[in-house]
Amino acid sequence: MSDNSALIARRERLLGRNMSLFYQDPVHLVRGEGVWLWDADGRRYLDCYNNVPHVGHCHPRVVEAITRQASTLNTHTRYLHEGILEYVERLTATFDDPLNSAILTCTGSEANDVALRMAQAITGRTGVIATNHTYHGNTTAVSQLSTRMPPVGGFGGHVRHVPAPDSYRPLGGEGGEAFATAFAAEVEKAIASLQDSPHGFSAIIIDPFFANEGFPDLPPGFLDKTVAAVRKAGGLVITDEVQPGFGRTGSHMWGHQHAGIVPDIVTLGKPMANGHPVGGVVANIESVNAFRRAFRYFNTFGGNPVSCAAAMAVLDVIEDENLIENARNVGEYTRDAFKRLAQKHSIIGDVRGSGLFMGTEFVLDRTTKKPAPDPATTIINAMRERGVLMGKIGVHECSTKIRPPMPFSKENADIVVSILDDVLSAL
Secondary structure: OOOOHHHHHHHHHHHOOOOOOOOOOOOOEEEEEEOEEEEOOOOEEEEOOOOOOOOOEOOHHHHHHHHHHHOOOOOOOOOOOHHHHHHHHHHHOOOOOOOOEEEEEOOHHHHHHHHHHHHHHHHOOOEEEEEOOOOOOOOHHHHOOOOOOOOOOOOOOOEEEEOOOOOOOOHHHOOHHHHHHHHHHHHHHHHHHHHOOOOOEEEEEEOOOOOOOOOOOOOOOOOHHHHHHHHHOOOEEEEEOOOOOOOOOOOOOOHHHHHOOOOOEEEEOHHHHEOEOOEEEEEOHHHHHHHHHHOOOOOOOOOOHHHHHHHHHHHHHHHHOOHHHHHHHHHHHHHHHHHHHHHHOOOEEEEEEEOOEEEEEEEEEOOOOEEOHHHHHHHHHHHHHOOEEOEEEOOOOOEEEEOOOOOOOHHHHHHHHHHHHHHHHOO
């Protein structure tokens, strides 16, 4: 069996320390195919975590599209090329009016940075609202939004954080309408605070599935009052679709459609081209033009021919292989199995999710709903030792994060459930 210590030491020497690695015993991956990964010893792992290879690791149609275009032409975006135009036409056709144009970037972080500046250009204000357990990337601007690693020098006065929605422990102690009202009230307080500051109120930025917050099960219309409050104050709604987008929820192409809202600006990232570095900002053409008037923006690689070919191939595969329907069917099947496990293992306090984005929340006591972050870490690492890769997430860091490539099957789900049952029984 390989010893990773030398590789880790080399990594630290060349790339620096404190770079994140998954699992207490990191995995040295060398190959992937579909929903499977192989390490340097030839051991196979079921990938239940990576949404980057959205249509499956090394999908042959994506590989072929990259190879074909790279062997023909790849250059930057100050030359005319049909690829970016054809892709943006195809992409924006999946959105509701008035979202009809796009700016392509290289990463989701960059997309969110552009979105914040677009909101500034439109409103003339800089104040922004995010939840207190979110993550939207790592540029200087978007790092101000995350409370999990406060920026050097502290947060700027232009940011307000509101409590992340938690359906298992809802604001106000009640679910349904009261929960939605309580969340909207927090947003209204943040708006008022920004309006009383020199920054004013520009936008709220949210993941409409609240993925990093633990993907709470929210009632229909949960965000309606929040969106109304934002627009009444002259602000914009930005939805970060890096995680719930491209059909992952199993019900809609986009997470904001699943949530029942139409945002002003949408940002895209990781899954967009199955791992090729592509991100994007989708908005109305007037909003895009306002941004371009206010900021001189050029991206060398955003929308280059090879990236667009890869991204187009992803859309083809999603459609041709019925992956949104697969996400719905396999997701429901898997959550039903998790609920049966919960009858057997009291550490499972909650089962939630939609499509192929789901998990279980671990608690020390179901009555008090006391979070179990340390057992959750033990469980995630035990699953890795048994050949299943998943993560943990949530406000209390005790929810499994299951977000596999979209071709994930019921047979794959059976493997996960069986091994999780064994792991929980061994606790």
